[in-house]
Amino acid sequence: MTVQTLPEFPVKKGEPAYKVWIFEPGWKGEIPLNFNLRQLAEQKRPVLLPGHRLCAGCAAPLVVKLASFALRGPTIFVNATGCLEVATTIFPYTSWAAPWIHVAFENAAAVAGGVESTIKALKKTGRLPYDHVDVIVFAGDGGTFDIGFQALSGMAERGHDVLYILYDNEAYMNTGIQRSGGTPQFASTTTSPAGEVIPGKTQAKKPIADIMVAHRIPYVATATPAHWMDFMKKVRRGLEVNGPAFIHALSDCNRGWRHETDISVEIMRRAVDTCYFPLWEWIPEQGYMLTDRSLAIARNPALKQPIEKYIEVQGRFRHLLKPENKELLKQFQEYVDKVWEDLLRRASNAPK
Amino acid sequence: MEKTVFKPKIPIEKQVLTTANGDEAVAYAVKQSYVDVVAAYPITPQTIIVEKYSEFVNDGLVHTEFIPVESEHSAMSACVGASAAGARAFTATSSQGLALMVEIVYIASALRLPIVMAVVNRALSAPINIHNDHSDAYLMRDSGWIQLFVENVQETYDTTIQAFKIAEDPRVQLPVAVNLDGFFLSHTLENFYMLPDDTVYEFLGGPRKLVNVKVDYFSEEVPLVLNPARPLTFGSLDLYDYYFEHKVQQVEAMKNVPPVVREINEEWYKLTGRRYGDGVVDAYGVEDADIVIVAMGSGAGTIRSVVKKLREKGEKIGLLKIRMFRPFPYSDIAEILSGAKIVAVMDKAIGPGSFGALYEDIAASLYDLDERPLLLDYIYGLGGRDLPPSLVYRMIEEVKKDLESKSVERKIRYLGVRE
Numbered sequence: 001m002t003v004q005t006l007p008e009f010p011v012k013k014g015e016p017a018y019k020v021w022i023f024e025p026g027w028k029g030e031i032p033l034n035f036n037l038r039q040l041a042e043q044k045r046p047v048l049l050p051g052h053r054l055c056a057g058c059a060a061p062l063v064v065k066l067a068s069f070a071l072r073g074p075t076i077f078v079n080a081t082g083c084l085e086v087a088t089t090i091f092p093y094t095s096w097a098a099p100w101i102h103v104a105f106e107n108a109a110a111v112a113g114g115v116e117s118t119i120k121a122l123k124k125t126g127r128l129p130y131d132h133v134d135v136i137v138f139a140g141d142g143g144t145f146d147i148g149f150q151a152l153s154g155m156a157e158r159g160h161d162v163l164y165i166l167y168d169n170e171a172y173m174n175t176g177i178q179r180s181g182g183t184p185q186f187a188s189t190t191t192s193p194a195g196e197v198i199p200g201k202t203q204a205k206k207p208i209a210d211i212m213v214a215h216r217i218p219y220v221a222t223a224t225p226a227h228w229m230d231f232m233k234k235v236r237r238g239l240e241v242n243g244p245a246f247i248h249a250l251s252d253c254n255r256g257w258r259h260e261t262d263i264s265v266e267i268m269r270r271a272v273d274t275c276y277f278p279l280w281e282w283i284p285e286q287g288y289m290l291t292d293r294s295l296a297i298a299r300n301p302a303l304k305q306p307i308e309k310y311i312e313v314q315g316r317f318r319h320l321l322k323p324e325n326k327e328l329l330k331q332f333q334e335y336v337d338k339v340w341e342d343l344l345r346r347a348s349n350a351p352k
Numbered sequence: 353m354e355k356t357v358f359k360p361k362i363p364i365e366k367q368v369l370t371t372a373n374g375d376e377a378v379a380y381a382v383k384q385s386y387v388d389v390v391a392a393y394p395i396t397p398q399t400i401i402v403e404k405y406s407e408f409v410n411d412g413l414v415h416t417e418f419i420p421v422e423s424e425h426s427a428m429s430a431c432v433g434a435s436a437a438g439a440r441a442f443t444a445t446s447s448q449g450l451a452l453m454v455e456i457v458y459i460a461s462a463l464r465l466p467i468v469m470a471v472v473n474r475a476l477s478a479p480i481n482i483h484n485d486h487s488d489a490y491l492m493r494d495s496g497w498i499q500l501f502v503e504n505v506q507e508t509y510d511t512t513i514q515a516f517k518i519a520e521d522p523r524v525q526l527p528v529a530v531n532l533d534g535f536f537l538s539h540t541l542e543n544f545y546m547l548p549d550d551t552v553y554e555f556l557g558g559p560r561k562l563v564n565v566k567v568d569y570f571s572e573e574v575p576l577v578l579n580p581a582r583p584l585t586f587g588s589l590d591l592y593d594y595y596f597e598h599k600v601q602q603v604e605a606m607k608n609v610p611p612v613v614r615e616i617n618e619e620w621y622k623l624t625g626r627r628y629g630d631g632v633v634d635a636y637g638v639e640d641a642d643i644v645i646v647a648m649g650s651g652a653g654t655i656r657s658v659v660k661k662l663r664e665k666g667e668k669i670g671l672l673k674i675r676m677f678r679p680f681p682y683s684d685i686a687e688i689l690s691g692a693k694i695v696a697v698m699d700k701a702i703g704p705g706s707f708g709a710l711y712e713d714i715a716a717s718l719y720d721l722d723e724r725p726l727l728l729d730y731i732y733g734l735g736g737r738d739l740p741p742s743l744v745y746r747m748i749e750e751v752k753k754d755l756e757s758k759s760v761e762r763k764i765r766y767l768g769v770r771e
Contacts, residue, residue, distance in 0.1 A: 020569065020583050021580070021583060022580075022581060022582070022583075023580040023581055024581055025581055027580075073580075074580030075580065076437065076578045076580070078433065085589065086589045089585050089587075089588035089589050090588065090589050090591070091588045091589060091590045091591070091594050092568075092594065094585035094588060096583070096585050097583065098580065098583050099578040099579055099580060099583040099584060099586075100578075100583070100584075100585045100586065101433065101436050101578055101585075101586035101587055102586070102587035102588070103429055103432050103433070103456065103459055103463075103587055104429070104455060104456060104459060106425070107425060107426060107429035107456065109426075110421060110425070110426035110427075110429035110430050110433070111429045111430065111432055111433035112433060113391075113419055113421075113426070113430050113433065114389060114391060114419065114429065114430030114431060114432065114433025114434035114435075114436075114437070114439075114441070115433040115434065115436070115437040115578065117388075117389045117391075117417035117419050117430070117434055117439070118388060118389055118417070118433070118434045118437035118438060118439035118441075119437065120417050121388035121389055121415060121416065121417045121439060122388070122438065122439075124415050124417075125388075125415050125559070127559065129581070130580065133580060150422060150423060150425075150426070151422070151423075151425070151426050151429065153422070154421060154422030154423070154426055157422070158419065158420065158421075
């Protein structure tokens with residue numbers, strides 16, 4: 001069998017789309033960033049191959065595939081334990097067309113730090129056959145907000161040149177929809193059920209991206225795979241900066257958010273339209289900057305949708321629409337507004 | 353007939369006589385071993401290793417990337433990432449640090465990563481204690497790591513270098529823990545001989561070499577490493593249809609360890625003139641002994657001095673020092689102890705509700721013998737409690753009485769504890 005080499009675009013007719021990414025030693029250059037949808041579909045092979053066992057409608061593979069469309073060249077992936085890991089690497093199969101490692105739940109950032117340090121050591125001693133190898137982490141909200149936060153914070157403080165992509169489905173979906181530090185207030189999960197007395201999770205979502213901004217690393221951004229061009233640009237920027245970069249990607253989970261499988265992208269759009277999940281990026285020189293749809297809303301506040309638009313299509317918030325819970329819904333709207341207004345005050349490109 | 357005197361390749365006059373404590377000796381050994389990544393978190397009594405190594409890094413004496421991680425859990429995680437990416441990786445810890453990282457310790461061995469770790473043995477909490485015993489080493493005894501115990505600073509230096517070669521041997525590909533007793537070795541100055549830098553470099557065959565594996569996707573064997581040229585998936589989900597076979601493969605790899613450890617011990621002897629028994633166990637005076645004491649670590653030195661004096665008086669007593677605790681050399685031990693009448697096992701850790709771990713392993717070794725010696729478990733030295741020669745004498749007197757009466761009343765005894 002012959003081994004394929006990159007660049008290998010376009011895919012020749014009759015060739016399988018599922019080839020692994022090969023960067024022969026000595027490979028030089030930079031894969032161009034391409035936003036032509038047709039060409040992307042026809043020519044670019046995502047790093048996640050078909051045949052994985054993620055649920056229909058899951059946004060995690062969208063996050064991975066779009067991120068892989070923004071790769072510069074040789075890349076090593078590190079995955080925390082979670083849905084993405086268990087559903088893509090069931091031995092003896094793998095969906096990963098690039099070098100990939102999973103070690104445990106809470107340590108993806110530390111593992112990535114080890115990989116990145118090795119790349120440095122090999123380069124220093126003339127043993128790295130490339131100019132540069134990028135390192136990308138994929139971790140869920142549990143592996144980022146909660147159990148993996150220490151390793152993430154340590155990695156950021158030490159300044160490893162790693163792009164950490166959080167795919168945030170807002171609960172421990174892999175173990176069956178338990179609440180996490182990323183679960184929004186009032187969401188019903190199996191450990192914060194909407195009960196007779198307590199209406200779902202009582203605490204607010206941890207502002208993880210702001211916490212990463214507070215680390216003053218070179219790049220922090222929020223994104224969703226529904227805003228795919230914005231997301232790809234952010235991934236490329238995250239790879240380009242020297243030092244740690246963090247992207248908080250909202251990642252719909254129809255099993256946990258309780259909706260049909262064909263509206264994930266629509267729901268993530270509504271998350272941005274309602275300002276529940278604003279899109280922004282942060283760099284030390286310019287601070288917060290709104291992007292894409294969120295920038296449009298800042299310029300034209302009439303575009304901002306009420307929070308009902310976001311929650312009405314999700315079973316996890318169903319109880320908020322009951323007449324007796326009107327007050328909770330009001331609280332939710334107020335919380336979203338406060339966070340949005342705060343962001344508008346901080347964003348350097350928001351109209352003042 | 354002409355008598356030929358053995359001369360090592362690097363005679364003693366070409367080695368550098370140095371004075372250092374055990375921790376510094378580890379740092380020197382790692383400095384000479386062309387290590388790419390060191391990830392470590394400070395903990396007493398391991399700290400000197402990290403401090404000393406940081407000096408080497410910041411003075412530009414090594415090419416190593418030093419990762420000052422935020423916890424031991426991340427230390428081992430970074431070593432796993434580094435080793436999987438092709439680095440020669442090293443870490444060091446003690447006690448609570450090892451307990452925190454133990455989740456990843458198991459993963460390191462199961463991913464077959466040749467990481468080397470110095471475990472500066474210290475008692476586990478609670479009560480919190482910074483001094484030496486072997487409770488931390490026993491904590492990881494089923495983790496799939498090779499566990500070597502050293503007796504003095506010279507052996508610490510020698511074994512740390514050997515550990516990289518053992519771990520990276522294509523027949524092995526397993527991580528190695530070098531256990532040195534906290535304070536007794538880590539903080540005690542001794543003279544020892546260091547090899548020239550290039551000798552160590554040559555002994556290890558230069559930088560880490562990767563092994564090749566066959567996977568379905570590629571027609572040819574590919575290096576077992578995170579490699580953009582030949583991508584592999586590390587750490588996949590392994591369910592009831594494969595997990596069992598993979599664990600058995602780890603056992604098979606462990607079976608290759610004793611011959612490799614013996615080979616490297618012999619190679620070291622030819623190179624330096626120093627060897628430690630056969631590398632696996634070090635038996636002293638056991639051939640004709642009725643009484644044999646079994647011990648690991650620095651305590652073996654104290655016991656040997658006592659045994660030597662008693663043997664000079666004509667007493668039939670011997671010492672069996674276990675240098676390699678995992679994989680445990682069951683059959684070697686059965687053979688060595690087959691002539692003994694009574695065996696006293698010295699365990700430097702306690703397992704409430706069970707015997708000491710070393711005792712259990714020795715008992716398992718002896719079970720298949722036609723004539724088994726009497727067997728005793730002496731728990732000693734917990735939390736750094738000293739083992740002076742007087743205590744060893746007292747223990748031997750007790751053992752002699754048991755031998756005379758041909759029975760053992762109390763199987764577990766606590767040496768040096770206040771009643």
